[in-house]
Amino acid sequence: MSGAGAPTQQPVDCHDLRVAVVAASWHTQVMDGLLAGAARACDDYQVEAPVVVRVPGTFELPVVAGALAAQGYDAVVALGVVIRGGTPHFEYVCNAATDGLGRVALDHQVAVGFGVLTCDTEEQALDRAGLEGSHEDKGYEATSAALLTAQTLKRVRRGYEA
Template sequence: MNSVTTIAGQLDARGLKIAIVATRFNDFIVDRLVGGAVDYLERHGLDRDSLILVRVPGAFELPLVCRKLAAAHAYNGIVALGAVIRGATPHFDYVCAEASKGIAQTMLDSGTPIGFGLLTCDSIEQAIERAGSKAGNKGVEAAAAMLETIRVLEQL
């Protein structure tokens, strides 16, 4: 049987420039996501001088800032981090949908990998679980996905 050519990304951040865009809203959760992403990238060889953290007010602003960073062509990848927690109004649904669509569209339009680390949770407890307790740290997962995508794209 013939072997199949496989392209896979190596989790090596050496030599890359990365931007993290993180919301200030719900910062008690988002700061844990940022910490996880930074730690992950540094453990995989990223030089701290090659990392920039950009703070935005909330999730709705994430796509615009990601688009601006991608258009600058100064970064190999971007990690978008935030937390939206459901309240009593439909505001949650609109913010989550538009932020998600905007980030995805930015990635497709620019060709810049964006790690999607926007938590969309029904409760504060769910957000805490996803920011470093029972459900792991979604900031780490977003950074890992972005890094692997960068390395896959380099081979295509």
Template sequence: MARRGAPGLVVPASRGLRVAVAVTRWHTDIVDTMLDRALSALREAQVQQPTVAKVPGALELPLMCQHLAKHHDAVVALGVIMRGDTPVFDHICATVSSGLLRVSLDESTPVGNGVLKVEDETQAWARSGSSESIADRGHEAVVAALYTAHALHDCAPPTLTG
């Protein structure tokens, strides 16, 4: 995995932001590790009481994220899509990714995409944020969503009064 050019982002202080995390029920051992890392990043950011919503699988993530985006400043999607024996892997990856992007654009709410698209469990664990991992996608998805939420807030037009 290429890390060259990756931004050196720290967890931004985000007290007062409302954040939700949507997670899948597939590959729960890996996803639970990613959720723990995401929640750790939210604690570090001083986000109070993040919402956690579980869905059956990756295809349900965009709808849940759209629902959560209506009442939160940022949303994070976590899951694992692993290539199987049938040819649906590419379709599911594309559908979930485009669905999450659409939610972000339609709702004007950042959606941190922490959905792993991998060949096997080894690749998933390598990106899960476990102590042996080379990447921490749950943590990174939270940081990306928080940075974007702050950027949107800072660029928001002034509120009109009177």
């Protein structure tokens, strides 16, 4: 199980952060779960009015995440799912999304939550989507990671070590 060894994080007050969530549209049930997890995390971390933007698919996440980062959001959470098929399409989309979101984080010096599921089967995606019966809640985890990283970046920019 990929969730083994995850750190225990307590929510902190992030009411002062501007947060955007950009979410793909493919695989509706999985995406609904990921978005619900992101919303729960925003509530737990006291994020006020996160912006949610939908895009057609996972390939489109980086360009919109970059546009949101350029608008000054403190954290951008990217949610998507790619399920392996019988062609190399899986590798191309996964690599493009991963590389692109990494570039957004580095180029804009913004926290980017990586909530892109890359699964062999739909069952694996459902098990990570934070739905009833799921073993993991990757939408929540990606949002929590982005929020905690955004808080760390604020401290670093003010001259604190961490």
